[in-house]
Every structure is written in C-alpha cells, then in structure tokens.
Amino acid sequence: TKLKCREWSSEAISAATNKNHRTDPKICRNLLYGCGFEGPWHEMQPEKDDGGAFKINKGDLAIGSVTMKIYAVSDGPPSLAVRMALKALNIPHEHISVDFGAGEHMTDEYAKMNPQKEIPVLDDNGFFLSESNAILQYLCDKYAPESSLYPKDATLRAVVNQRLCFNLAFLYPNISAYVMAPIFFDYERTPIGLKKLTMALSAFETYMSRTGTNFVAGNNLTIADFPLVTSVMCLEGINFDMTAYPLISKWYAGFKQQFPDLWSISAAGMAEIAEFEKNPPDLTGMEHPIHPIRKVQK
Numbered sequence: 001t002k003l004k005c006r007e008w009s010s011e012a013i014s015a016a017t018n019k020n021h022r023t024d025p026k027i028c029r030n031l032l033y034g035c036g037f038e039g040p041w042h043e044m045q046p047e048k049d050d051g052g053a054f055k056i057n058k059g060d061l062a063i064g065s066v067t068m069k070i071y072a073v074s075d076g077p078p079s080l081a082v083r084m085a086l087k088a089l090n091i092p093h094e095h096i097s098v099d100f101g102a103g104e105h106m107t108d109e110y111a112k113m114n115p116q117k118e119i120p121v122l123d124d125n126g127f128f129l130s131e132s133n134a135i136l137q138y139l140c141d142k143y144a145p146e147s148s149l150y151p152k153d154a155t156l157r158a159v160v161n162q163r164l165c166f167n168l169a170f171l172y173p174n175i176s177a178y179v180m181a182p183i184f185f186d187y188e189r190t191p192i193g194l195k196k197l198t199m200a201l202s203a204f205e206t207y208m209s210r211t212g213t214n215f216v217a218g219n220n221l222t223i224a225d226f227p228l229v230t231s232v233m234c235l236e237g238i239n240f241d242m243t244a245y246p247l248i249s250k251w252y253a254g255f256k257q258q259f260p261d262l263w264s265i266s267a268a269g270m271a272e273i274a275e276f277e278k279n280p281p282d283l284t285g286m287e288h289p290i291h292p293i294r295k296v297q298k
Helices: 010-016 025-034 077-088 108-113 132-143 154-184 191-211 225-237 246-258 260-278
Strands: 003-005 061-063 068-072 094-097 121-124 127-130
Touching: 068 077, 077 132, 077 154, 077 225, 077 260, 108 121, 121 132, 127 132, 132 154, 132 225, 154 191, 154 225, 154 260, 191 246, 225 246, 225 260, 246 260
Parallel strands: 003 061, 068 094
Antiparallel strands: 068 121, 121 127
16 A cells, blocks of 8 residues: 655655665664655554565655745855754655845835744645745654654753753854844944854853763753854854853864864855855845835946
C-alpha cells in the first residue's frame, strides 16, 4: 500500500535512503511523519532488508504536493534558524523566498498569514505560525517528539526555552540594532549601541562559562543553538572582534565544524550580510512604517 505523502525534497530523499537512518524505527517514523504520513506507525509494517534497514524508497510513496511552506528571507537570522531546524529534522517543505527589498512582507496579503508582517512564517497545511521560536518548538513537538533537539525533561527543556528567550529578548535585538539596522536602514552604529551589544555578549559568555558544555543548553545540540548561531553569524559578517568572548567563539566554531550541512544555510546568509556591509541594498522602493529608508544617490 502506497503512503500519501508530500513531495520529497532532495534532503528528505537522501535521509530516507540513508541506511543508518532506516535502521532506527523512531527516525524512520519521524521521516515518514515529516512527509505527511498520518497513519499509525504499526500500520506501515515496513519490510527490512538483509542488513536490518527498513525498506523505504521514493518509489514506494504516493507523491503528492508539498503541504508545508516556510516563508523566509535568505539572510535573516530568524529565517535561517528555522531553515536549519527543518534540515536537521529532515522535514520536507517548500521554501518560499520573501522579497524584503520589495516589501512583500508589508502587504495585506502577507498580513493574512502574519498580522505582525514579520518574517518568517510557517504554513503547515493551512496552519499559519509566526515567531521563529514558536516555529522551532512546533516542528519538534509535532514531527520529532523524541528528538534530543527539544528534550522532554522539564529542566533540560527549561534551559532550552530560556536560551531561546534570551536570544529573542536580549541578544538578537542588540545585534540587530548594531549590525542589521545600519545596513538596511538609515541608522548609524553608535557607542551606546555597542555598549548594549557588549552587555548582551557578556551575559552569553557567562551562560557558557556556567554550563561548561559544548552547546548553549547542555551537552547535546538543541533548537536553542540555531538562533544563537545565526545571531553570532551577523557579527562575523561585519568582522566584529570576538576576542573578549572565547567561550562563545569556541562554541560557534565547534558548531560550524560539527554540522557543516546546517552551517551552510547560515553561511550563505552571512555572505549576503558581508556584501551588504560593503554595499548597502537600495530599499528606496520600500515604505516602512517605522524605520527610516536611506536615500540612495543615483
């Protein structure tokens, strides 16, 4: 019996045909659920090959249309964090690029998905969810409930949630104000902006010192690492001196070394930020309700 599922991305096909993945029933189940299989796992009753791997091939699946969509930008840290999670969880999806420069996120049509008119937005078969932290948590809860990326233990999960909140409320706003706002809008980098940023980085360094772990929320990679990586990535994009933060630097370098496939998503965004740092984008066609648009001399 063929399974009704979403169209497989190349990453999902690779994951599903990876023998190491298919020998683990939990991973196998999550791959199928991520592709839209909604029936109980025991109803599948997949056969095993001689090596003990479950037989799951693209040809065994009834290919349908992708029902999960992520509306994202190519260089925005929140968007990149969600895309990294989707890749880490092997969840098939359609990536819809939002044209920030054209103000696509400011339209009434976009506001139907997210009244905040912010990016990213997840569309999971008609269920719309904004706020990158909420999206990260939702993806794990629904598609990978057993994953160590979002541990069930109350204490471990509390630390993950705290790091997510720390980034959202304290670290990234100061990075955004110091790095991103002067690139995209008519702002200058100021001494007080730098002071706020160093305070946030010092707090982050202290967290890393207190835990003494290789990752931001413990001994294992979690969804908290993704947004913090993409935040620090902005600093690397403008060659910010991180000498005063050796533990952050060690964690950041370790992530890039251990997870090159995930880092490649962030690296592409960083390359854009680095280029925009040299040559700021022309956003004169955008009408923003808050931020002043830089006037470009033509």
